[in-house]
Amino acid sequence: MTAPELKIEDLHVSVEGKSIVKGFNLDIKGGEIHALMGPNGTGKSTVASAIMGHPKYEVTQGSVTLDGRNILEMAVDERARAGLFLAMQYPSEVSGVTNADFLRTAINGRRGEGNEIPLMKFIKTMDKKMQLLEMDQSFAERYVNEGFSGGEKKRNEILQLMMLEPEFAILDEIDSGLDIDALKWVAKGVNAMRSDHFGCLIITHYQRLLNYIKPDKVHVMMNGRIVTTGGPELALRLEDEGYDGMKAELGIKDDETVEA
């Protein structure tokens, strides 16, 4: 099995006719964890949503391939089945559908008809992953995200990540609004996923989460594209100096880009 590869080339994305992402390039291989940082409104989440296929985001130029397959031609569910996962900043609530039913349907969607996961195996796996994330067993029978606190929703995203075992995950501001304990659970989940067959892009404003999940590369995004790339030390520098210093150094002026 060759290591998976997610390749994004010259990506341009518009939202409601407004150009947000302008020439975004990134190459992640299995086994790697990348962090994508940058100030508010530079298009980080737009990249994530466009890759997953959110209907509001229009890719106007460029390509995204997963193991050489053009995923931009795929429907959202096909992208997921191809091995992509997006932990969302604002997960939807689905009333009346239990977490367990939802996850089992999702897993079976990937496995295909005739190859469904045996119920006992599913229950055992879910129990184990929930224990690791220190989630109460009752979460299995609660309706998807309904009445969950912000932190519970984020943990639920990580639970889904662990259950679905994708090749690539994008975590879109999974750390926003999390206290330090919740942050640790999230990190524990992601670290448990680490392998040569799993790549991850962590989108964040803050360096904090990167104390717990060591990235191989850190990219800084401004005005719709990556402006600089470095190792974990880059994140630490940003934490100290903020984005303004970097902007001045790189000669970047603010434009009107806003996060959609």
Added chain:
Amino acid sequence: MSTQLKNLPLDAENIINFSSHRNEPKWFTNIRLKAFELAAKLPLPKPEKTRIDDWNFTDFRFDTKGTSVKSLNDLPEPVRQLLDETEQAGSVLIHHNSEPVFANLTEDLKNKGVIFTDLATAIQEHGDLVQKYYFKTDKWDKHKLTAIHAALINGGSFLYVPKNVQIETPIQAIYFQDASSSGLMAHTIVVCERGSSVTYVESYLSDSSVGSGAANLISEVFVGENARIKFGAVDHFSSGVVSYVSRKAKVEKDGSLQWALGQMNDGYTVSENDTNLEGDGSSVDTKVVSIGSGAQKQNFDNYIRHAGKATTSRLLVRGVQKDSAHSIFNAITKIEHGASKADGEQTQRVLMLSKDARGDANPILLIDEYDVIAGHAASVGRVDPAQLYYLMSRGISKEIAEKLIVEGFLEPVVDLLPIEGVKKQLSELIERKVG
């Protein structure tokens, strides 16, 4: 369904014969005859925005035979599935066409004075009790349909719980129609005296062998002082059956009532669900789900009247509309003058799954008192694209994602049904109707 027959194809003699075969007391036969006379004269009800003039409420066979069974295992499969396997000896009453075919009430409940029997038997053995409650939540001369019902009653159940008797295990009634062109006129009375409690679940189903027929159902529920009733129902008449379903309740001081109604008919339906919060401190929680499919036309009227002080009501109506189905949903919360500290909240949500379907939700608050809390919410919309995107982003196909969302939308009533078999029936009906 377009048979334009305004009047019953019968004469008074047919009714007298039918009544005497059933050994009915005079008072009951008299109501039949008076109602029969009025049925020809009274107008149809006028449900909001739904024309029912040409619906077949009158052309059916009302004297159809059922097959008695000694053991529950001899029941037709669709009926057997509704029973909890673990409760083979539970309290259950089964009607086949216009005859009761199986009845069981546990010894324990009999000893406590509980009565649970088909209406015909109840009229003979407990005539005074039946008379005390018969047509007390509504009048039989209200309109043509109530009159037809009173004239031709051919089924029904009577459940009476004396004061201070708590019944833990649900009590179940099942009506199964399979005779060609049959009409079911079932009248149900559920009474909980002061301080008692019960859970009652009724299921109606008909086989496609009925073809075109009619169902005219009235259930009357009496919640005594400080009593508690949970009333669950699943209606599933086949597409040729025109239904009038009326479920009405009166709640006394500090009594509480819960309705959990799964209205899954495949045919034209007019439904009225009324709760009269008569006593101070009484409360009702109503949850109703339905699916309109094919070329179905339906009208759902849910009415709650606050008459007592400090009365509380919660009303949740959820409907799914697909194909070219048309449904009207009316919710009325009425707070009478003097019902101070009343608190009434209603929500109606209609989910549209096709361009050709139509659904109207009309929220109505009628308030004649100052010191109250009342609220309403109503919406008609499509499946939320954000939810769809979320589920699909986990690898679930669009069709299955939609199905999950719709089934989840109707889950509130499934959740409340206390009998596993009936719960499963509703789940499967939802799955089939949505699918």
